[in-house]
Amino acid sequence: MKETGEKKTEKAQEKMYPWEKVDRNLESWEIARDFLEMRAKKQFELVSFKDIIERCADTAAAEWWEKVQPGYGSGLWCPIYYAISVAGGVRDAVVVIHGAQSCVTAVRHFFALYGGGGGGNYYWGSPFTFVVSTDLNERDNILGAPEKLKRTLLEVDEIHKPEIIFVAPTCGPGMIGEPIEEVIEDVKPDLKHAKECVYLDLPGFKAIDEGDMMREATTGYWTALMKEPKKKVKGAVNVIGDYRGTSWEEKDHFKTNFPTTFDEIGGILNALGLKLHVTVPQSSLGDIRRAPEAEFNIVNCPMLAYPICEEMEEKFGIPWSPHVYPLGKEGITNYIMAFAKHFRKEKEAQALIDEKWKEIEPLWEKAKKLIKGKTILMDSAISMTSVNRQLGYARMLQEMGAKDIVFFNIMPSEILGRREGVEYYLTTSAAGEPFNPQFLWWPAPHAIKLSPIEVADFLGLKDDEILHLYGDLGWYTKAPRWDSSNIAQVQSSIHFRRRRNVCQRSIFFSGTRGLLVDIINAVEGTKRKGNWSLYSRILGKWPVPAPTG
C-alpha cells in the first residue's frame, strides 16, 4: 500500500485541492455527478497526512467549503454552539444571545445530553446555563435592535444577578453589523452584579469547520479576562482548553460519576509535588483572572488551548507544552516529561510512569498480539470524531506495532481547520518511526461518506485483517458482514467512550487501560461470528434461524 519515495516526491508537487481535480467549467451539480461516478469507480488515492498539510499549505478550511457541492454538509455545527458551550460553562455566567430565540433552543435541544454547557448537559456535568435571548423578530433582524439588547442586559443583570455576562449575536445581527460592542460599553457602568460583560463575535455563518469555530471562540477573549499576577504560585500548572467535565474533586469537593481528566492530571501533578492551579476557559471568573499565577501551562484540547497558551506566553511569559492526547507509554511520557523537565522533576516523573505502567503492561502485550498484522481503519463518519482525537488513538496503535493505519471520512477541510493540532502530531513519533499515518483521499466534498466496506475492498482487506475505529454506528453497519461479531470494532467517539474509573476524555493511564480493554474485547468478540447484533440486523439482513433439534 505504501508509495515509493520517488513517487511520493512527485506527488508532493501536485496540488490536492478538489477543484483542481475536477473540471471547474462544469456546474456544481455536474461536478457532484462526477464525484458519484468517481466513487463508483473507486478513484481513491492513498496519501499521508504530511502530504495533505504540505499540498494544501495556503488553504483555509473555509475555502474548501466554498468549493463544496451543494447537497452535502451534514454533521457540521455552528459557531454559536461554541459561544454558548464554551462561555456557558463559566461558573455563574449568563449568556445573552442577541438574535432570534430559535438559535438558543437549537443549542439546548442539541446539547442537553452530550454537549458542553448551553443549558447544562448530562454527560459532562456542566451546570445548567441561563441562556437568554433578545428574541428578535423579523423587523429587528433587518433594521437592528440595539435598544432591546441594552434593556436585556440591564434586566438580566438585575434578575439573574450573574458574575459575568457573555453576549453573542446570531446570523441576523451579525449580518447587519449591529453595534453590540458599543451597547456593551454603554451598559457596563450600569451593571450592578456582573463584573464583566464580554462580546463573543460568533454568528452562525462565521465559520464552517469546528477547528475554526474553536479558534474563534478562544482567541483573544480569555486572556483579556486575566490579571497580571501579583505573585507566582510555586509548582502551579494550568490545564488549558476544555469545556467538558471541567471539575476536579480536590478543588470542587464532589466526586463525579467518572473521574474527570483533571482528577487524573491533578493526581499526577500532586505525585510530583506540583499543583493543578486553574482550568481555562471553564472556571469561575476569579479563577480565570488568577490563571497567570501559574508557572506552566499544559494542554487538553489543542484547538481550544493553543491560542490561549500562545497569548498567555506572550502576555504573561508562561511557557507551555503542546503535547496532547497522552495515550500509550510514549504519548504519556512525552506529555508528562514536558512539564517535569520544566520543574526539574524528570527522575520522579519516570519513576511514576514506570510504576503506573506496570498495571497496564499485561494488557498492552495482549492487545499488541491481537492487532498484529491488522490494518487500522480510522473512520470519522460524523463530526463527533475529531481528527486530533483519532490521531491520538492512531499514535498509540503505531506504538503497539500497527503498520498500516488508514484514515478516511475525515474531510480535508477538517484537517486544515484543525491544522495546528495535526501539525503537532506530525512532529511526534511512535515506536521509533515518525508519525505520519495514511489518508484515503478523493476530491469529494465533505459528507459524501465512504463506507468502511468500500474502503476495505479498495485496500483488499479480509475481515479478520481489520480493526475499525468508528465515531458513530453508521448506515453501513449491516449484517452479515459489517457487524461486531465479524469485524473488530472499537468506539472512538468521546461521548460514548465512558468506562468505569477511566477519565472522561479517555486519556492518560486510565484512558490507555480503557482503550486496550476495548481493543481486546473487540478482537476477541469476533469469535461470535454469525451472532449478529440487533443494530446490524436492523440495517442489514435479519434472517430468522430455523429451530434446532
Add this chain to the structure above:
Amino acid sequence: MAQGIKPHLWTDQYQPSAMFGSVLALSGVDGVELAYHGPAGCYTIAGHIRTDQAPMGTYSAMRPSGITEDNLVMGTSMDKLRQLLKFIKLESEHTGRTPSLVAIVNADATAITGDDIAGMARQFEKETGVPSIALDTPGFKGWDVYGYDLAHKTLLAKFAKTDVPKKPNSVNLIAPYLMASQNWLFDLEGIKQLLAELGIEVNCVLARNITTKEIENFAAAEYNLFLTSEDFPMFNKETEKLGVPSFGADLPLSYGLVNTEEWLYAVAKKFGKLDEARKSLEKASERVRKVLRFNYSYTWQANLMMQKRPALIGRAQFVASLARSLYYDMDMFPELVALQAGTQEAADRAKKLLEPLIRDGLTLEIMVNPAYIEFARAVKRANIDFVLGSRIEKTLIEGMRIPHHTISSSYYFNTFRYVPVPYVGYDGILYLLQELGLAMEDMFHEKESWQGKVFKNI
C-alpha cells in the same frame, strides 16, 4: 404572527422555532425531500428535528445549500440554492427515486437576504413536474406554531381538493406533535385506537405518515380534531374554504382518567356515539383494574405519590392536562404549573383547564412562559417535592437537588422509549404510573447516604 405571551422583552425558555415547526410537519409527508436553504449549523438542527417522524413513519430526505459568510456578503446564496435544486434533480435521476414533494425551507440568514425561495420552488416544479413548495419560516418568525401553521396551510393549499365526497364518522387529526409528550408518536396511535373503538375513522393526520393523496382527500372528513390548544389562523382559513369544521382545542388531552373521560365523551358527542364511548371506557377500566387490583407494587406506589407536591413545566395543554390527572387521579397536589405557550389562546385554554382544580381545593400558582431563573426560584420557594418536565431543564432542577423526571417535549430523540405503548386513554394511565414510579424512586432513594456509608471492605 404567533408571538405568544412574554413576561419580559427577552426570553429564557425552551421555545421551538418556526423552522422546527415547518421541518417537523413537512417530514410527516411520505416521500418528501427538503431543500434546506441556510448555514450548516441550522441544517444540523433541522436534520435532527425531522427524525422525530422516523419511528414507524417517514425518514424524510434532506439536503442543505450550505450557505457561508461569503455567499451572504457577495450575494451568491441564490446560486447555491439553484445548484442544490439541480443536484436534487440529478440525484433523483441517479437513484430512480422521485420525491412526492420538494419543500424549500429557509433560515434567518437567507430570509434576511430575501432569497426568492417561492420563485425557485415554482421553477423547479415547472422543470421537473415534482410538486414543490417553499416555506418562509426562519427562526425569527417566532414559535414553532407559526411553522406548523404555515406548513399545514401550504400543504392544504397545494393538494387538498374541495370536490371530494364526505366520509361519515371521520376526522382529520391536527398537529399531533403539539400534544408535546415525549411519547407523542405512540400517544397518537393511542388516540387513533380510542377513536377506532368509537367507530370513527381517521381520514388524514396533519402531518404524520401521510401521502399527498391523503392530503388531496382532506375535505372528506366531517371534522378536524385538534390535538393542541395552540391557535392556527392560516390553517383555519384554509380549512374553512374546504368546509371542514374544527374542534378539540378547548379539551384536555386524554392523559389520565378524568381527562380521558372528558375528551372521549366530547368527541363521541360530536358523532352521536356516547354509548360506544361509555362501553369503551368500561372495557378499558376492567383492563386497568386487572393489572392494579391487589397489586402491592401499585398500592405501595399510590401511597408514595399521595399528597406529594410536584411542579410541572411544559407545553400549556399538556401540563395542564397532566396537572388535572395528578390532582384527580393520583391525589397529588401540583402546586406550581409553568405553561409554555406559543399563542395567547393556548395559555388561556390551559388556564381554563386548570380552573376546576382551584375550585376543587388546590392552591395553585400558574406561570406563563417563565424564564428558567424565575421557575427555579418558584420551585425553591414552594418547597416542591419533584418536577415533571422536559430533559432541557433537568440539569437545572437536579442541580438544585430536587428530583426531576422527563415526560414532556416533542423531541423523540434520546427519550430511550421504544415500547409502542401510549400514555393516553384509560390504559395509558399504566404507563404514566410507571413514569411516576421512576420519579418516586428518584425522590425517595437516599443514594448519597448509601455512597457515604458503603461497606469499607468491598
